[in-house]
């Protein structure tokens with residue numbers, strides 16, 4: 001970094017965690033890893049139940065499905081917010097108390113969700129789509145549904161605090177959010193090459209995910225009111241629109257926060273600069289708008305939707321992810337090409353994440369086409385695509401940061417040489433089984449499967465077992481490494 005850094009920016013090359021920062025970072029990391037493993041075991045339970053290898057009562061299957069969906073989506077959000085925090089704090093002054101408050105609210109929310117599901121019997125899926133949670137035909141109580149929604153509200157408040165703090169801190173250094181996004185350089189002018197990509201990405205996420213979470217909070221409050229005052233009826237279509245604006249936004253925000261690890265770490269392992277450019281700024285600015293208006297691709301079978309919104313959903317689906325994705329993957333490949341890359345766990349995971357994101361997007365775009373969606377809607381094609389980019393794209397970004405932070409303190413480098421390919425192999429078998437099952441029209445969210453579908457269920461279970469073994473090894477190494485670690489990460493090759 002050089003003198004053109006804006007006044008007030010903090011020690012950009014220095015990633016040392018203070019004692020308190022390290023405690024909070026470890027809380028995030030270790031909790032996230034443990035929840036991931038636990039939720040993966042719940043996922044395996046579902047897949048093995050579909051395989052008829054274990055017996056799970058259907059009502060329990062839907063409880064497990066609800067806990068797995070909500071738990072995974074929340075935890076990937078929590079883990080990627082730690083990625084954003086870790087790097088953004090180098091450029092702007094974030095409040096550690098607020099970062100901690102986000103963690104505490106998340107944990108309180110998680111307890112509420114788990115109690116609602118496993119004590120209250122709530123099984124209306126993480127998408128809490130009206131009117132199922134409110135009218136469960138006696139399977140669970142209104143209180144259980146309300147407790148689940150309260151859990152979401154707690155988690156949402158935590159994230160909102162984190163993003164508001166990030167925006168406050170960004171504005172203090174860059175004077176406004178537009179300048180932080182680099183909008184002043186969209187059409188002309190010399191781009192300040194030292195402007196951090198992390199600041200651009202964080203600003204985009206803070207704006208868009210705050211809007212998404214507000215939409216979620218509004219719809220959750222509407223639903224809670226409806227539970228206790230059923231005479232206040234809701235417009236189901238409006239509720240679905242708000243719900244998917246929130247759901248689509250929240251899960252996409254995890255990619256946009258996770259990718260910061262690629263921008264920050266890749267150049268250090270390749271030893272090459274990874275400079276900011278006009279296409280980069282354009283793609284983040286345009287994705288800021290598109291990610292918010294693309295959600296109607298979840299409502300293509302809702303024929304009462306205004307036709308133009310569905311057409312928009314299809315067209316924007318082709319465009320929304322593409323700019324950020326293209327500049328990132330192209331930039332990453334150009335960065336790696338003939339660079340004499342230092343191959344270790346963080347750099348391997350970063351390259352894997354580029355592959356997983358790229359390959360996971362393809363089935364999503366296919367399904368974002370109205371004529372295809374008529375066939376593939378609510379088949380296992382859908383969990384096929386999102387497990388692809390989450391397991392092989394976003395989770396590796398998170399793991400890359402964790403391995404980077406433990407640096408030389410990793411307990412055993414040789415066993416990771418085995419666990420890394422095992423993770424990829426298991427992951428591919430697992431996600432391709434979903435996609436293949438979707439291809440023959442296996443419905444998603446079915447507790448009980450027809451005999452024709454069992455082969456896919458069983459190969460999926462085997463893939464999941466391999467992946468979970470690898471994940472257990474990663475988890476153990478990272479936790480041991482974190483507890484040994486001085487906390488400033490592997491600073492060798494740091495090019496700022």
Ligand code: HEM
Pocket residue numbers: 039040041042043044046047065066068069070072073076125126127380383387390391395443444445446464467468
């Ligand atoms: C070993 C790893 C995993 C296994 C075995 C697994 C398994 C499953 C299964 C069997 C389903 C239900 C599929 C169906 O509809 O028939 C499911 C749904 C889901 N999974 Fe996973 N999963 C894993 C990892 C993840 C991860 C890492 C995430 C996110 C970060 C995730 C998020 C979800 C979501 C959001 C759903 C949708 C739930 C719903 O339909 O309401 N999963 N998973």
Ligand SMILES: [Cu+2]
Pocket residue numbers: 248294295297298
């Ligand atoms: Cu979406």
